[in-house]
Amino acid sequence: MLSAIAARRRGSGLGFAMPAILLLLAFFVVPVAALLTRSVTEPEPGLQNYVTLLGNSTYARIFFNTFFVSAVVTLITVLIAFPVAWALAIMPRRWAGVIFAIILLSMWTNLLARTYAWMVLLQQTGLINRSLMALGLIDAPLQLTNNLVGVTIGMVYIMLPFMILPLMGVIKKIDPAILQAAALCGATKAQALWRVLVPLAAPGIASGALMVFVMSLGYYVTPSLLGGTANMMLAELIAQQVQSLLNWGMGGAAAFVLLVVTLGLYAVQLRFFEPGEGR
Amino acid sequence: MTAPFLHINGIRKTYGNVVATDHVELAIAEGEFMTFLGPSGSGKSTTLYILAGFQDPTAGDIRLRGQSILQTPSHKRNIGMVFQRYTLFPHLSVGENVAFPLRVRRMGQDEVAAKVKRALSLVRLDGFEDRMPAKMSGGQQQRVALARALVYDPPVLLMDEPLSALDKKLREEIQFEIRRIHQETGVTILYVTHDQEEALRLSDRIAIFNQGKIEQVGTGPELYANPATHFVADFIGDSTFLAGQLAGVSGNRAGLRFADGTLVADVPLHGSGHAGQAAELMLRPERIELAPEPGAAGASLPVTVEDMTFLGNNTTVAARTSWGDALSVRLNFGHPLSGRIARGDSLYIRWSPEAAHAFVRG
Numbered sequence A: 001m002l003s004a005i006a007a008r009r010r011g012s013g014l015g016f017a018m019p020a021i022l023l024l025l026a027f028f029v030v031p032v033a034a035l036l037t038r039s040v041t042e043p044e045p046g047l048q049n050y051v052t053l054l055g056n057s058t059y060a061r062i063f064f065n066t067f068f069v070s071a072v073v074t075l076i077t078v079l080i081a082f083p084v085a086w087a088l089a090i091m092p093r094r095w096a097g098v099i100f101a102i103i104l105l106s107m108w109t110n111l112l113a114r115t116y117a118w119m120v121l122l123q124q125t126g127l128i129n130r131s132l133m134a135l136g137l138i139d140a141p142l143q144l145t146n147n148l149v150g151v152t153i154g155m156v157y158i159m160l161p162f163m164i165l166p167l168m169g170v171i172k173k174i175d176p177a178i179l180q181a182a183a184l185c186g187a188t189k190a191q192a193l194w195r196v197l198v199p200l201a202a203p204g205i206a207s208g209a210l211m212v213f214v215m216s217l218g219y220y221v222t223p224s225l226l227g228g229t230a231n232m233m234l235a236e237l238i239a240q241q242v243q244s245l246l247n248w249g250m251g252g253a254a255a256f257v258l259l260v261v262t263l264g265l266y267a268v269q270l271r272f273f274e275p276g277e278g279r
Numbered sequence B: 001m002t003a004p005f006l007h008i009n010g011i012r013k014t015y016g017n018v019v020a021t022d023h024v025e026l027a028i029a030e031g032e033f034m035t036f037l038g039p040s041g042s043g044k045s046t047t048l049y050i051l052a053g054f055q056d057p058t059a060g061d062i063r064l065r066g067q068s069i070l071q072t073p074s075h076k077r078n079i080g081m082v083f084q085r086y087t088l089f090p091h092l093s094v095g096e097n098v099a100f101p102l103r104v105r106r107m108g109q110d111e112v113a114a115k116v117k118r119a120l121s122l123v124r125l126d127g128f129e130d131r132m133p134a135k136m137s138g139g140q141q142q143r144v145a146l147a148r149a150l151v152y153d154p155p156v157l158l159m160d161e162p163l164s165a166l167d168k169k170l171r172e173e174i175q176f177e178i179r180r181i182h183q184e185t186g187v188t189i190l191y192v193t194h195d196q197e198e199a200l201r202l203s204d205r206i207a208i209f210n211q212g213k214i215e216q217v218g219t220g221p222e223l224y225a226n227p228a229t230h231f232v233a234d235f236i237g238d239s240t241f242l243a244g245q246l247a248g249v250s251g252n253r254a255g256l257r258f259a260d261g262t263l264v265a266d267v268p269l270h271g272s273g274h275a276g277q278a279a280e281l282m283l284r285p286e287r288i289e290l291a292p293e294p295g296a297a298g299a300s301l302p303v304t305v306e307d308m309t310f311l312g313n314n315t316t317v318a319a320r321t322s323w324g325d326a327l328s329v330r331l332n333f334g335h336p337l338s339g340r341i342a343r344g345d346s347l348y349i350r351w352s353p354e355a356a357h358a359f360v361r362g
């Protein structure tokens, strides 16, 4: 897939890429073009959908929620996934295999089921609140659902595998002797982490973070179940506009903004972390 | 008695029921070039890793200037190391790789620059500061690794087969550089290799490792002239072993009787044994002479010629004793016998008494 992209970028192998290009045209470019058209023609021709979307404070709030939650989710995911990926990479093969299988299984389990499970865990009388109260850490139950805290927790959980996998890929390729060399050179554990391990894992962190951030921007299920109606995110806005209000113009404009942001981020990633550059 | 500079004191390391090293005992002088030589799996790297702090010994102690270093974590041991694999930091330039140990020690910018320049100059890589490791040859990378390991003036430098990934010519070139650097810096070096030629070329002393134990420690000539065990005799230089029986032991000299009844008298004996016990006679091929008649009593055996191979400066003659042990003898080019012997000829091998050693069979 990556090599196909690379070949296309070099302008060669166009013949082989033809079926893929046709497929992309039929299933991606055409619907996007249709959406784009509706966003500038409905209810009447003009850019008024975009003006409303980017100018109105309600919508601004939704954009802010979306980017803020996605950024926080990405950050927390990196912080959790890095030590997990590291442990998996240096763990005896058999154990790593078992844990890896658990991670994959959770990825394949129905998304709705997993999100409802979190709802149960996070609610006022849920396991988490009851445990915290039993431990005497809190007096009254925390509000963990119907707000962005719940959304963030739920999404971090869903996104973790997408961060762990690319991180494991890069960390596995790092020769442990390089870290031994760093230690003998006098580097403390923290110095070895920041000066050697993190820079060497940077391509994996970048691709994992991009994946998680972009998926979070357009995520629908978790925000709608755990976030409540007061804290809408972009995907919910699109669904609401199209499904409930039948406002295809506005929904299309929001979707198009999301698409532009995503492609922009992808371009940045390609610019700084060429595929195949990571060692 | 003053404590040795570096004392490896009865180190034992086991992994489950695998004994990696067993009672390794070695005193190393300041500025000495000590090489660990031995076959694969003999515990050389394990000993080095314990010194580096990557492994904890099961028993024993390591003392530097009389102080145990086992409780000191790797990053505080201030020991330098060059690894077998390339371990330069791939994301840092050559200059930054060499600067790394100084930066983690929070040394001032000017001092770092000066020390990096000096270290790179020591390994003859002046001006390579901005090059990335991936753009350098294996030999150059190992030289940068050497500069990185020496830039903070460690008292001890460990090298674990640093040249084994390089081709022969490059290896010899860098061996020469390592010798020069050792002389210029006076750093104490512990060097691991399983190449005897490399060990002989570089070292002040060599410790011969076998199955986790040190068999013998000594200078190259000492080990060659006076091997303590069969293993050492076999590992350093070419040797011929002829099987016989002890006949008359007095102190550390003995006679050996062979299957055809020949008695070889008064040979230095290594290990303790009694008359009648199985033993073997060790001879170096270049100390054996081939002659038509027996020599001085007790330093000669009859053999039958089996094959001759002309090798330029010498002809190697393969021969066999009457009881079936094979041996080889070298005739230098121009030797009176070369060209005059044929397969099946009955001749004698002769040697000067100090060239032979007897080992009791364990």
Ligand SMILES: Nc1ncnc2c1ncn2[C@@H]1O[C@H](COP(=O)(O)OP(=O)(O)OP(=O)(O)O)[C@@H](O)[C@H]1O
Pocket: B015, B018, B019, B020, B021, B038, B039, B040, B041, B042, B043, B044, B045, B046, B047, B194
């Ligand atoms: N981490 C480990 N777990 C189990 N056994 C080990 C481990 N490291 C080394 N060993 C065993 O200890 C013994 C000594 O190994 P060591 O690496 O010290 O040998 P070496 O002399 O350096 O050999 P080589 O020349 O192949 O590098 C070997 O039998 C090896 O299999």
Ligand SMILES: [Mg+2]
Pocket: B044, B045, B046, B160
């Ligand atoms: Mg080794």
